[in-house]
Amino acid sequence: MDRHTEALEDFGKYLKAQREIAQLSIRHLARVSRVSDSYLSQIERGKYQPSPEVLRSIATALNIAPDQLFQRMGWLSAGAPARDDVPTAIAADEYLTSTQKTALVQTYKAMIADK
Numbered sequence: 615m616d617r618h619t620e621a622l623e624d625f626g627k628y629l630k631a632q633r634e635i636a637q638l639s640i641r642h643l644a645r646v647s648r649v650s651d652s653y654l655s656q657i658e659r660g661k662y663q664p665s666p667e668v669l670r671s672i673a674t675a676l677n678i679a680p681d682q683l684f685q686r687m688g689w690l691s692a693g694a695p696a697r698d699d700v701p702t703a704i705a706a707d708e709y710l711t712s713t714q715k716t717a718l719v720q721t722y723k724a725m726i727a728d729k
Contacts, residue, residue: 621688623660628686629672630658631705634712635719636676647675663687 615623633643640658644651649668656662664672666680669687673680682702684690701719704710710718 619660622663625686626658626660628706629683631712631715632676632678633658635701635705635715637716638676643672643675647671 633640636643638646640654641651643649644654647654647668648671649664653662653664653668654672657664657668666684666689669683670680673683678701681690686702700722704715704718704722707715
């Protein structure tokens, strides 16, 4: 497997984790982001590289910064650490279940909500 294919698969896993943390089905995310569910499925499986416009729509639907997805795709270099990095780290942790990830992100967001 070449690096590009591996990078797309890694991004797809990350995107799926973000969708699961947001507790959205692929169909619901497709509807909200105005991207077809089959195309989203292909992205999550690492079969297609989405355009910046598609990533921006997906990010908006997931309520995350588009830059977060752009960085994950390797289109932007990582800048200064931000609050968005905590949910990203949780989503990337392969030892946590989807339920655990969701609980951690919700707890974190509740703790910083008034800051």
